[in-house]
Amino acid sequence: MTRHSDTLSWRNETGRLFKLAGPLIVNNLSIAGMQFADAVMAGRLGVETLAAVAIGGSLWFFAFTIGLGLLMAIAPIAARHYGAGDAHLIGRYTRQGIYLGIALAIPVIFAAQYLVGPLLVFIPIDPGFREMTIGYTQAITLGAPGMFVFLALRFTTEGIGVTKPIMYISFFAIVCNVFLNWVLIFGNLGAPELGAVGCGIASAITMWLIAIIMVVYMVSARRYKVIGIFSRLAPPRLKVLREIFSLGFPIAVTITAEAGLFNAVSILMGTLGAVITAAHQIAISFASTMFMIPLALSSAITVRVSHELGAGQLKRARYAGGFGIFACGAFMACSAIFLIVFSDSIVTMYTNNELVKDIAISLLLMAALFQVGDGVQIGAAGALRGYKDTRVPMIINTFSYWVLAFPLAYLAAVTFRLPPNYIWGGFVIGLGVAAILLTWRYNKLSREYA
Numbered sequence: 001m002t003r004h005s006d007t008l009s010w011r012n013e014t015g016r017l018f019k020l021a022g023p024l025i026v027n028n029l030s031i032a033g034m035q036f037a038d039a040v041m042a043g044r045l046g047v048e049t050l051a052a053v054a055i056g057g058s059l060w061f062f063a064f065t066i067g068l069g070l071l072m073a074i075a076p077i078a079a080r081h082y083g084a085g086d087a088h089l090i091g092r093y094t095r096q097g098i099y100l101g102i103a104l105a106i107p108v109i110f111a112a113q114y115l116v117g118p119l120l121v122f123i124p125i126d127p128g129f130r131e132m133t134i135g136y137t138q139a140i141t142l143g144a145p146g147m148f149v150f151l152a153l154r155f156t157t158e159g160i161g162v163t164k165p166i167m168y169i170s171f172f173a174i175v176c177n178v179f180l181n182w183v184l185i186f187g188n189l190g191a192p193e194l195g196a197v198g199c200g201i202a203s204a205i206t207m208w209l210i211a212i213i214m215v216v217y218m219v220s221a222r223r224y225k226v227i228g229i230f231s232r233l234a235p236p237r238l239k240v241l242r243e244i245f246s247l248g249f250p251i252a253v254t255i256t257a258e259a260g261l262f263n264a265v266s267i268l269m270g271t272l273g274a275v276i277t278a279a280h281q282i283a284i285s286f287a288s289t290m291f292m293i294p295l296a297l298s299s300a301i302t303v304r305v306s307h308e309l310g311a312g313q314l315k316r317a318r319y320a321g322g323f324g325i326f327a328c329g330a331f332m333a334c335s336a337i338f339l340i341v342f343s344d345s346i347v348t349m350y351t352n353n354e355l356v357k358d359i360a361i362s363l364l365l366m367a368a369l370f371q372v373g374d375g376v377q378i379g380a381a382g383a384l385r386g387y388k389d390t391r392v393p394m395i396i397n398t399f400s401y402w403v404l405a406f407p408l409a410y411l412a413a414v415t416f417r418l419p420p421n422y423i424w425g426g427f428v429i430g431l432g433v434a435a436i437l438l439t440w441r442y443n444k445l446s447r448e449y450a
Contacts, residue, residue: 010323013319013320013323014323014327016304016320017297017300017301017304017320017323017324017327018300020158020161020163020299020300020303020304021163021296021297021299021300022163022167023163023164023165023166023167024158024163024166024167024296024297024299024300025292025293025296025297026167026170026171027163027166027167027169027170027296028170028292028293028295028296029170029289029292029293030170030171030173030174031170031173031292032288032289032292033174033289034173034174034177034178034203034206035057035285035288035289036285036286036289037174037177037178037181038053038057038177038181038199038203039053039054039281039282039285039350040349040350041178041181041182041185041186041199042185042195042196042199043278043350043351044186045185045195045196047274047275047278047351047353047356048128048129048132048274049129049132049195049196050277050278050281050350050351051126051129051133051270051274051277051278051281052129052132052133052135052136052196053136053196053199053281054266054270054277054278054280054281054284055120055125055129055133055266055267055270055277056132056133056134056136056137056140056196056200057136057140058262058263058266058267059112059116059137059263059267060112060137060140060141061259061263062256062259062260062263063108063111063112063141063144064144064147065252065255065256065259065260066104066252066256067101067104067105067108067144067147067148067151067252068151068252068255069248069249069251069252069253069254069255069256070100070101070104070244070245070248070249070251070252071097071100071101071148071151071152071155071244071248072151072155072248072251072252072255072299072385073155073244073245073247073248073251074093074094074097074152074155074156074159074244074248075155075156075158075159075299075302075303075306075385076159076247076302076303076306076385076386076388077090077093077159077243077244077247078090078093078094078155078156078158078159078160079159079160079161079302079303079306079307079310079386080306080309080310080388081310082159082160082161082307082310083306083307083308083309083310083311084310084311087160087226087227088226088227088228090156090159090160090227090228090229091227091228091229091230091231092234092237092240093156093240093243093244094152094153094156094227094229095229095233095234096236096237096240096241096244097151097152097155097156097244098149098152098153099236099241100148100152100241100244100245101145101148101149101151101152102145102148102149104144104148105144105145105147105148108141108144109141109142109144109145111141112137112138112140112141113138113141116133116134116137116138117134120133120134123267123270123271124271125267125270125271126270126271126273126274126277128274129274129277132195132196132197133196135196135197135200136196136197136199136200137200138200139197139198139199139200139201139203139204140199140200140201140203140204141204142201142204143203143204143205143206143207143208144207145208145211146204146207146208146209146210146211146212147207147210147211149211149214149215150207150210150211150214153211153214153215153218153229154166154214156218156227156229157218157224158299158303159303159306160227161303161307162223163300165214165217165218165221169210169213169214169217170210172209172210172213173206173209173210176205176206176209177202177203177206180201180202180205180206181198181199181202183198183202184198184199184201184202185198185199185202186198218230247388247390248390250390250391250393250394251385251390251394253394253397253398254381254390254393254394254397254398257394257397257398257400257401257402258377258397258401258431258434260401260402261401261402261405261406261409261426261427261430262284262288262427264406264409265280265406265409265413265423265424265426265427266280266281266284268409268410268413268414268423269413269420269423271413271414272413272420275353275355275356275359276359276420278351278353278356278360279356279357279358279359279360279363279420280359280360280363280420282347282350282351282356282360282363283347283360283363283364283366283367284363285350286339286346286364286367287339287364287367287371290332290335290338290339290371291332291374291375291378293331293335294328294331294332294374294375294378294379295378297324297327297328297331297378297379297382298324298328298378298379298381298382299382300324300382301320301321301324301325301328301379301382301383301386302382302383302385302386303386304317304320304321304324304386305317305320305321305324305383305385305386305387306385306386308320309386309387309449314449314450315450317386317387317446317449317450318446318447318449318450320383320386321382321383321384321386321387321442321446322383322442322443322446324379324382324383325376325379325380325383325439325442326379327379328375328376328378328379329372329375329376329379330375331375332371332372332374332375332376333371333372333375335368335371335375336368336369336371336372337368339364339365339367339368339371340365340368343361343364343365344357344361346364347360347361347364359419359420362419362420362421363420363421363424365421366421366424366425366427366428367424367427369428370427370428370431370432372435373428373431373432373434373435374431374435376435376438376439377397377431377434377435377438377439380393380435380438380439380441380442381393381397381438383442383446384438384441384442384445387445387446387449389441389445392441393438393441396434396437396438396441397434397438399433399437400430400431400433400434400437401430401434404426404429404430404433405426405427405429405430405431406426406430407426408425408426408429409423409424409425409426409427412425412426
């Protein structure tokens with residue numbers, strides 16, 4: 001059997017996709033595990049602390065997704081060069097990505113220190129947990145430089161198809177974060193009991209540690225020598241930065257459009273009181289955990305498509321992207337069934353407050369409605385990144401989430417003061433429209449290439 005026919009076999013494509021995606025799935029689940037641990041451990045101190053971590057985490061995640069999107073451009077660039085046999089060109093993009101990440105972290109820290117307080121007063125967030133929210137946000141954003149350096153290195157190694165180091169570091173991250181939460185939230189081992197602020201400090205320390213570990217590993221491991229990341233300390237180069245930014249900016253807008261929608265709704269929930277905010281945090285935390293698997297598959301799809309395009313295999317690239325989109329949708333269909341069947345057990349892991357539980361269960365049932373759409377849209381976006389098609393997906397996501405979904409959520413939350421599950425109806429519509437349009441775009445573009 002020829003290599004071409006092998007590639008068009010779903011069994012072979014499954015193996016190729018999950019060889020890349022497996023460690024990334026572990027990494028993303030570890031990230032979700034950190035968020036889960038933050039929510040569960042903060043929730044032990046009360047509904048207000050859980051609500052503070054929910055709102056503060058939403059603000060941090062908004063900044064994180066901007067950096068994630070910009071630096072994600074390194075992966076398809078590295079994958080194209082690697083697939084074309086030009087690995088020696090990759091290091092320049094990693095170095096400039098590190099500079100870009102550090103530069104981005106500066107305004108993130110500044111905004112957290114000086115702008116978050118006035119913002120939460122303006123919205124207005126419930127005063128009962130507003131100060132805790134400010135403290136948590138200011139603490140966690142101190143880890144931004146470390147996180148963005150880690151992302152630049154992560155997307156480099158992801159682009160060349162070496163993903164196991166990311167998995168091992170993610171194991172360390174979740175263990176470290178949980179331990180530091182235990183110490184700093186509850187005041188163990190002689191540390192002061194810092195509550196929500198301690199939770200933010202624990203996350204910031206963990207971000208710096210994983211960046212340091214990743215740098216040490218990539219400096220010492222022989223497999224990265226050909227890339228030459230740290231072979232010399234080149235100054236910032238505008239041409240390379242412009243290339244990363246021109247590809248990464250639409251990715252950042254695309255990701256932030258979705259993440260921003262979820263975060264904006266979280267902030268809207270914060271105007272409705274601590275109980276509803278806590279219930280929303282529980283439901284969104286678990287739904288986000290399930291989303292981490294198609295998100296990892298999306299990254300692997302980008303690499304698979306880029307490798308095939310770099311090697312000039314256009315039909316294999318189209319097949320790899322289409323199969324990946326199907327895999328994302330299939331997993332999220334299973335996720336929807338799981339949420340429906342086990343919603344009560346899921347919520348009980350977070351809280352014993354009956355009022356919070358009832359609201360959270362109703363939100364999980366709404367989450368089940370948008371699972372497949374969420375999986376398909378992130379799979380299609382990953383496949384399109386492999387073709388370096390980022391501007392049209394940016395327009396699609398902005399339209400779906402901010403022209404359709406957010407106004408509906410705002411009307412439900414603010415204008416009509418409807419129950420939280422009505423507010424989540426905006427998610428269902430926005431994700432469904434995005435899935436349809438992004439899949440159409442992928443089918444059209446990949447057919448033109450092939």
